[in-house]
Amino acid sequence: MTAPNDLAGxxxxxxxxxxxxxxxxxxxxARDAQLTKPSGALGRLEELALWYAGWRGDARPRIARPQxxxxxxxxxxxxxxxxxxxxxxxxxxxxxxxxxxxAVNQLAACFGARVTVRALDLDRPTADFVEGPxxxxxxxxxxxxxGWEAVDPEADLFVAGEMGIGNTCSAAAIALALEGGExxxxxxxxxxxxxxxxxxxxxxxxxxxxxxAGEADPLEVLxxxxxxxxxxxxxxxxxxxxxxxxxxxxxxxxxxxxLVLHRAAPGALDHAVAGHxxxxxxxxxxxxxxxxxxxxxxxxxxxxGSGAALAIxxxxxxxACHSGMATFEEAGVSGG
Numbered sequence: 001m002t003a004p005n006d007l008a009g010x011x012x013x014x015x016x017x018x019x020x021x022x023x024x025x026x027x028x029x030a031r032d033a034q035l036t037k038p039s040g041a042l043g044r045l046e047e048l049a050l051w052y053a054g055w056r057g058d059a060r061p062r063i064a065r066p067q068x069x070x071x072x073x074x075x076x077x078x079x080x081x082x083x084x085x086x087x088x089x090x091x092x093x094x095x096x097x098x099x100x101x102x103a104v105n106q107l108a109a110c111f112g113a114r115v116t117v118r119a120l121d122l123d124r125p126t127a128d129f130v131e132g133p134x135x136x137x138x139x140x141x142x143x144x145x146x147g148w149e150a151v152d153p154e155a156d157l158f159v160a161g162e163m164g165i166g167n168t169c170s171a172a173a174i175a176l177a178l179e180g181g182e183x184x185x186x187x188x189x190x191x192x193x194x195x196x197x198x199x200x201x202x203x204x205x206x207x208x209x210x211x212x213a214g215e216a217d218p219l220e221v222l223x224x225x226x227x228x229x230x231x232x233x234x235x236x237x238x239x240x241x242x243x244x245x246x247x248x249x250x251x252x253x254x255x256x257x258x259l260v261l262h263r264a265a266p267g268a269l270d271h272a273v274a275g276h277x278x279x280x281x282x283x284x285x286x287x288x289x290x291x292x293x294x295x296x297x298x299x300x301x302x303x304x305g306s307g308a309a310l311a312i313x314x315x316x317x318x319x320a321c322h323s324g325m326a327t328f329e330e331a332g333v334s335g336g
Contacts (some may be wrong), residue, residue, distance in 0.1 A: 001153070001239075001242055001243065003144075003145045003148035003149055003235070003239070004141075004144075004145075004148075005141070005145070006141055007137060007140070007141060007219060010141075010144055010219070010235075010238070011219070011264075013238060013242060014238065014261070014264050014265040014268060015265065017241055017242075017265065017267065017268060017270075018241065018242065018244055019270070020051075020054030020055050020244075020270070020271075021053075021054050021055075021056075021057035022054070024053050024054055024056070024057045024058055024059050025050055025053060025054040027053075027059035028049060028050050028053035028054070028059040028060070028322065029050055030059075031059055031060065031322070031327070032046055032049065032050065032322060034327040034328055034329070035321075035322070035325045035326070035327055035328075036325055036326050036327065036328055036331050036333050037325070042318075042321055044295075044318075045314075045317065045318035045321060045322075046318070046322070048273070048314070048315055048318040048319075049318045049319055049321070049322035049323075051246070051273070052246050052315065052318070052319060053322075055244050055245070055246045055271050056156060056244065056246070057244070060322070060323045061156075061319055061322075061323060062319055062320075062323055063112075063156055063157050063312070063315065063316050063319060064112075064156055065114075065152070065154055065155050065156050065157075066108075066111065066112060066113035066114070066155065066156065066157040066158075066159070066312055067113060067114050067116065067151070067152050067155040067157070067158050067159070068104060068108045068113045068114070068115045068116070068159040068161055068305050068308075068309050069115075069116045069117075069118065069147075069150045069151065069158070069159070069160055069161065069236055069305075070097050070104060070115065070116070070117045070118070070161040070162065070163060070304060070305055071118050071119075071120060071146070071147065071150070071160065071161070071162050071163075071228075071229035071232040071233055071236075072090055072091075072093070072094045072097075072117070072118070072119045072120065072122060072162070072163040072164055072229055073090070073119075073120045073121070073122070073125075073126070073143075073162075073164045073167070073227045073228035073229035073230070073232070074087045074090050074121075074122050074124075074125035074126070074164060074165065074166070074227075074228075075087070075125055075126050075134075075164060075165065075166035075167060075169065075170055075227050076125045076126050076127045076128040076129070076134070077126075077128050077129055077130060077134075077166050077169050077170065077204055077208075078125070078165055078166040078169075079128060080128070080130065080200055080201075080204050081197060081200045082166055082169045082190075082193065082197065082200055082201040082204055083165050083166050083169070083190060083191055083193060083197070083201075084190070084191045084192045084193045084194075084197060085165050085191050086165065087125065087165045087166070089165050090122055090163055090164055090165050091119070091122050093163045094117060094119045094122070094163065097115065097117045097163070097304075098117055100115070102304060103302055103304060103306045104161055104302075104304035104305050104306045104309055107306055107309040107310050108159075108305075108309045108312075110309075110310075110313065111309070111312040111313050111316060113157075113159070113309060113312055114152075116150060116152075118146055118147075118150050118232065120143055120146055120228035120229055120232060121228060126139075126170075126226075126227055126228060129170065129173060129204075129208040129211075129224060129225045130204050130207045130208050130211070132211075133223055133224045134170070134223065134224060134225055134226055134227065135223050135226065135228070135231070136223075137223060139228070140219070140222065140223040140226075140231055142228075143228040143229075143231035143232045143235065144231050144232070144234065144235035144238075145235060146228075146232045146235065147160070147231065147232030147233055147234065147235025147236035147237075147238075147239065148235040148236060148238065148239040149239075150232070150236055150239075151236050151239040151240050151243065151245065153243050153245075155240075155243075155245055156245065156246075157245065157246055157247075157248065157312065157315070158236070158237075158240045158245045158246070158247045158248075159247070159248050159250065159275070159305045159308040159309055159312070160232075160233040160236045160237060160247070160249075160250065160254055160257070160305060160308075161250055161254070161303065161304045161305020161306070161308070161309070162229045162230070162233060162250075162253050162254065162303055162304070162305070163229070163303065163304060164227050164228075164229045164230075164253075165191070166227070167227050167229060167230060167253050167303075168187075168188060168190035168191075168201075168252060168253060168280060169187070169190070169201050169204055169205060170225060170226055170227045170230055170253075170256075171186075171230065171252055171253040171255075171256035171257075172186040172187045172188070172201075172205045172256075172281075172282060173186075173204075173205045173208040173209050173225040174221055174222065174225050174226060174230070174256045174259065174260065175256050175259060175282060175285070175286055175289075176205055176206070176209040177208075177209040177212060177215065177221045177224075177225060178218060178221055178259055178260070178263050178289075179259075179285070179286075179289050181285075182206075183202045183203070183205040183206035183209065184202055185282060185285060186205065186281070186282035186285065186286075187201055187202040187205050187281060187282065188252070188280045188281025188282060188301075189280075189281070190280065208224075208225050209225070211224075212224045212225070217264075218259075218260045218261075218263040218264040219260065219264060221260065222234065222257075222260045226257075226260075230253060230256060230257045231257070233253075233254055233257035233258075234257040234258070234260050234261055237249075237257065237258055237261060237269070237272065238261060238268070240271065241268065241271050244271070245271070246271055246272070246273075246315075247269075247271055247272040247273075248272070248273055248274075248275040248295075248308040248311050248312065248315065249269075249272050249273065249274050249275055249290075249292065249308060250275055250276070250303070250304075250305045250306070250307050250308040251275075251276065251278035251280060251283055251300065251301065251302075251303060251307050251308075252278050252280040252282060252283040252286060252301075252303075253303060254305070254308070255274070255283060255286040255287060255290060255292075256286065258272065258290060259286060259289060259290060262289070262290055269290060269292070272292070273292065273295065273311075273315075274287050274290070274292035274293065274294045274295065275294065275295055275296065275307050275308030275309075275310070275311035276294050276295060276296040276297060276298060276300060276307035276308065276310070276311055277294040277296070277297040278300055278301050278307065279299045279300060279301040280301045295311045295314045295315075296310060296311055296314065298310075
């Protein structure tokens with residue numbers, strides 16, 4: 001399935017979203033009722049297994065080809081002193097990902113996930129969104145296409161991660177523009193800015209969202225305030241839906257990318273679960289806006305897809321129980 005080549009094409013895909021396989025869900029539910037456990041005893045693991053079975057069209061599924069795609073981009077707003085690290089760190093960390101030296105590489109390896117890396121024009125940061133649009137329409141489409149094409153159609157689970165100095169500032173501005181409230185509601189310390197840096201960051205978020213006040217089109221909000229890697233994550237999550245690949249969302253930045261899809265088409269994230277609750281300011285509010293309950297809450301705020309990669313283990317555990325447990329009849333246990 002090829003990527004759309006313009007915004008109209010992406011909008012069209014958002015109005016034509018495939019759904020889960022109801023027959024597979026029914027068969028998985030029937031199997032769950034016969035497993036050697038009291039009904040509901042595995043709590044949310046049972047719900048996860050049914051959810052995953054529906055999207056894969058398999059009543060007894062396993063995860064064999066999980067993919068973690070890390071997208072990297074640079075942001076013009078960094079010149080305002082909104083980050084504790086310089087923009088050069090983005091490219092340096094891309095090299096670390098490619099050398100398998102980052103946290104996400106280690107966590108992905110624990111659960112058999114392949115990590116792919118896409119750097120988006122790191123030598124050409126987006127424009128400062130306080131002063132004007134972060135991206136042109138052509139740049140937005142290019143980033144969405146990069147995300148779309150990064151998804152392996154043979155993957156059976158997808159995680160979108162990111163790296164981009166300044167991208168918590170962009171994500172906070174997107175959240176403020178789409179959800180409202182105050183800039184401070186959405187703005188956290190990111191990479192660890194001090195009090196003065198947090199004040200500058202909060203002001204930039206407020207000014208950026210105010211500049212496009214009243215804009216109701218989520219894709220236009222993404223163009224005005226987003227980063228290339230944020231747009232790429234949105235494109236990837238949408239592509240995964242078209243391939244019926246279940247998605248585990250990562251933290252604050254990934255959730256802001258997902259919010260764009262959620263506001264553009266209610267139900268666009270039915271194929272996604274929230275991997276974890278980040279320690280970054282505003283993430284709980286974002287998950288509430290998405291209607292997603294996190295699988296984990298460990299105080300993580302690294303990004304990279306690290307929290308979602310760790311949550312692969314939870315989903316694998318759910319499917320191991322669902323697909324591997326004996327039924328009452330098979331085990332010769334009374335009560336089935």
